[in-house]
Amino acid sequence: MSKKFLIALGLSAVSLLAQATPINLISNGSFESVSLANGSWGTYGSLSGWTVGPQNVEIRNNVAGSAYAGLNFVELDTSRNSWISQNFTTIIGQTYHLSFMWANRPDQVGANSNGISWQVAALDGVVGKNTITSWTQFDLDFVATGTSTTLRLGATGASDGMGTSLDAVSVTQLPPAAAKSTVPEPGSVALLAMAAGALFVARRRKA
Structure with missing residues (x-):
């Protein structure tokens, strides 16, 4: 078995694995662009990847809860209700999947304050x-109606600084309707197995 064939087989396997992993179209979806010490928080008028409302955004690290992903998470009710938004490139008619994590503060003051x-x-x-x-987790499939789509997330309820936490925001493009699973097709699995087997045999011969 030639070295060129093994390289081509390996590249095909890598390509299949990449296709099986959805790409997040949201930049800074887990709000890790801000460096905060453990047990600290701050309010910011700007945030990488996001447009921030006039009441700013509150970023926390292990304060009034802990992050779902990474170290940071946000609250959109700072001293008053605020919001964040982000534009991302889409294909008209293509289906996308929105997902984010939410949780109310452990010291929350009731449902009317949250949301x-x-x-x-x-x-x-x-x-x-x-x-x-x-x-x-919140999940939603939607169909893009333009080449650019806006996601807007905002605090609702009482403007009392005690709102709902947000983390792990993502938008991914879904495959065609008949194949929404990210699990590789049987043929893809066979190709991956063949690549692994070929590499194993080549290493044994070299040894």
Whole structure:
């Protein structure tokens, strides 16, 4: 078995693995661009990747809860309700998947104080209008109507600085309707196995 064939087989396997991993179209979705010491927090008028509302955004590291992903998470009710938004490139008619994690503060003061509104494409809604304090995942499929789509996330409820936490925001492009799973097809699995086997045989011969 030639070295060129092994290289081509290995590159094909890497390509298949890359295709099986969705790419997040949201920049800084886990809010890790800000460096905060453990047990600290701050309010910011700008945030990498995001447009920030006039009431700023509150970023926390292990304060009034802990992050779902990484070290940081945000609250959109600073001293008053605020919001963040981000534009991302889309293909008209293509289906995308929005996902984010939300949780109410452990010291929250009731459902009327909580909630995050979301808007994407022509859809909108609210999550977190309750007293759930564990991280909960929100998922939504939507169809893009333009070459650029805006995601907007905002605090809702009382403007009292005690809102709902947000983390791990992502938007990924879904495969064609008949194949929404990111699990490789049987043929792809066979190719990966063949590549692994060929590399193993080549190493044994070299040894």
